[in-house]
Amino acid sequence: MxxxxxxxxxxxxxxxxxxxxxxxxxxxxxxxxxxxxxxxxxxxxxxxxxxxxxxxxxxxxxxxxxxxxxAPLANIGEVVWRTSLAGDGPLDGRDLHRMDAFGGRSTAGPYAADSPCPSTNxxxxxxxxxxxxxxxxxxxxxxxxxxxxxxxxxxxxxxxxxxxxxxxxxxxxxxxxxxxxxxxxxxxxxxxxxxxxGDGGAFDVISVHFSADLSRWWPGDSVLITNFVSPDGGIVSRYGMVAMGPSWGLASEEWALHFHFPAGVTPDLGEEASIARVRELLKLPDLEVAIHQVSKYHPExxxxxxxxxxxxxxxxxxxxxxxxxxxxxxxxxxxxxxxxxxxxxxxxxxxxxxxxxxxxxxxxxxxxxxxxxxxxxxxxxxxxxxxxxxxxxxxxxxxxxxxxxxxxxxxxxxxxxxxxxxxxxxxxxxxxxxxxxxxxxAYETGALVPDGTPPPPRDPMGARYHPVTRPGHRLPHAWLTRGADRVSSHDLVGASGGFALITGAVDEEWEVAAKRAADACGVAVTVVPVGAEPDAARYHDADGAWAAVRGIADGGAVLVRPDNHIAWRGGEGADEDLTAVLRRILGHHDTTTTRS
Missing domain, CATH: 3.50.50.60 (FAD/NAD(P)-binding domain)
Structure with a gap:
């Protein structure tokens, strides 16, 4: 059929x-x-x-x-505002502002502490x-x-x-x-x-993807994005450019230049006009430019x-x-x-x-x-x-x-x-x-069991992240060791759809509860004991990073979903009905948890 x-x-x-x-x-x-x-x-x-x-x-x-x-982190850690890339006038090629960004340079500390993975480009x-x-x-x-x-x-x-x-x-x-x-x-x-x-936007952005050697003029090996604010006025006076590799920093061979025209102006997007526009905006009239693509999109x-x-x-x-x-x-x-x-x-x-x-x-x-x-x-x-x-x-x-x-x-x-x-x-x-x-x-409701705790403080400027194991939040990252292996807490779940139950000490009651829940629901639940002292039977929280964010007592547990979001936490021991917890998370609403 x-x-x-x-x-x-x-x-x-x-x-x-x-x-x-x-x-x-x-x-x-x-x-x-x-x-x-x-x-x-x-x-x-x-x-x-x-x-x-x-x-x-x-x-x-x-x-x-x-x-x-x-791009290595060293080549994406700075954003710059300039009057132009080049030019020989008194207002040309002047820095307006520099900002560390994306977990590079001065922003490196919290980004590195909060994730096993740096940002990249x-x-x-x-x-x-x-x-x-x-x-x-x-x-x-x-x-x-x-x-x-x-x-x-x-x-x-x-x-x-x-x-x-x-x-x-x-x-x-x-x-x-x-x-x-x-x-x-x-x-x-x-x-x-x-x-x-929502908001449909008000203009089209033109993107010119091109190759050129800009190593003499690009404002630094750590710069990923340069935003231009031209003192000249003109129909295009605000525009930006991004390094696009395949080499990085000053060695980047490819670039994307983004700009928009005022309402009512119909731009020529042909190759010759685009080359002329790149040279004009960068103030490099003799620059060798190879155009790859010219496109436009409507921000909305x-x-x-x-x-x-x-x-x-x-x-x-x-x-x-x-x-x-x-x-x-x-x-x-x-x-x-x-x-x-x-x-x-x-x-x-x-x-x-x-x-x-x-x-x-x-x-x-x-x-x-x-x-x-x-x-x-x-x-x-x-x-x-x-x-x-x-x-x-x-x-x-x-x-x-x-x-x-x-x-x-x-x-x-x-x-x-x-x-x-x-x-x-x-x-x-x-x-x-x-x-x-x-x-x-974080998810406030969904495939999780809320525990009634308030959310962490919110940074109104969106910068400061507060790691918590509150249900619905992403599992906080902490480096752990087991024998000679060093792993992130994020590595405990795997990619095959199982859950992880992170406990304190090696606890037979949690092992039994997890096996009972796994058998009842047909899902894998891996018990991961994490302790403060080296022990072959558990993961070692060597620097106390997990203890600082786990949000549970030694006898408690945190249940982590296959997507590394917290499904449930609680308990001073395995007296919780873990089977009921797991059934509720999986959408079987014919049962309730003993504590929710």
């Missing part, structure tokens, strides 16, 4: 869809991925990979390959082929490009889709229990009648009304789209896939009730609202920084130039202007030092 039958059909082969394929493979779930494009992305757009994403890649065996080709056109190779290796013949889904229907037991090979024109009928829409919002959400609400901050309709789930750009500020787009998409994958696996093999899948929207929709609103806030805050220079929309060029001359003047008022500018520029740490925004998101 059907040409292909699989448990899960993934539509979309970008970062989100490829991540979902990799995670489902590791969880033992057969699936089919179809992507309409011939190949992975040829555009470098998304590039910053935050610590939470790298932790997920570490869990699923991708981090090493990513780090081998991505790898543009999308290099990341996606790497991810596709991993997906192909784990699910041979199941990751298909040049395949377009023409349409789908769903019923009580599954989804039926028609998929057409764009080369041969042959169509096939695919039957799946569930469909994951990771198509960037092209069709699936609209077909379901799901609206996207929109979120789907729902992330689930029946047996169809929306993830990534199909569920939420945000401006590039804070780099939350691709990172959020990969984290969506991570959240839904283990739940699909648990339901498909009968370990969990279908209701567990409801927790995907319950958990990820509020997170999307947090991330999208933050990204738009950080995006718009650039205008605040410009105002700190005395620049305002509609200001005539001569007024702009006079402001810059006053800013750089060797006068008391010039000094005052520079100090003010530094203070205002420092507010852009909401974008470049957003440590808590990146790893501190």
């Amino acid at each position: 059907f040409d292909v039958e699989v448990p899960v059909l993934i539509v979309g082969g970008g970062g989100c869809g490829l991540a979902a394929s990799i995670f489902l493979s590791d969880l033992g779930v057969d699936h089919l991925l179809v992507e309409r494009r011939e190949s992975t992305s040829v555009l470098p757009r998304a590039h910053y990979l935050n610590q939470r994403t790298m932790e997920i890649f570490r869990q699923h065996g991708l981090a090493g390959d990513v780090y081998r080709v991505s 790898l543009p999308q056109h290099r990341l996606e082929p790497l991810m596709r190779a991993h997906a192909d290796e784990r699910a041979p013949g199941s990751v298909l490009f040049n395949q377009v889904m023409e349409g789908f229907t769903q019923d009580e037991s599954g989804v039926t889709a028609v998929v057409t090979d764009r080369v041969t024109g042959r169509s096939r009928t695919v039957r799946a229990r569930y469909l994951l829409g990771a198509d960037g919002g092209r069709s699936i959400g609209a077909a379901l009648g799901v609206g996207m609400a 901050a929109v979120i789907a009304d729902s992330f689930r309709v029946g047996r169809v789930f929306l993830a990534g750009d199909a569920a939420h789209r945000q401006p590039p500020a804070t780099g939350l787009g691709l990172n959020s998409a990969i984290q969506d896939a991570h959240n839904i994958a283990w739940k699909l696996a648990a339901v498909l093999d009968g370990r969990a009730d279908e209701s567990l899948l409801d927790s995907y929207e319950v958990e990820r929709l509020p997170t999307a609202h947090r991330n999208v609103s933050w990204a738009m806030y950080a995006f718009r805050n650039h205008a605040v920084a410009h105002a700190g220079l005395g620049l305002f929309p509609g200001q005539p060029p001569e007024a702009t130039k006079a402001n810059f001359e006053a800013l750089f003047s060797d006068t008391p008022m010039g000094e005052t202007r520079r100090v003010r500018a530094d203070e205002v520029f420092a507010t852009q740490r909401v974008e470049y030092q957003a440590h808590d925004i990146e790893i501190g998101f």
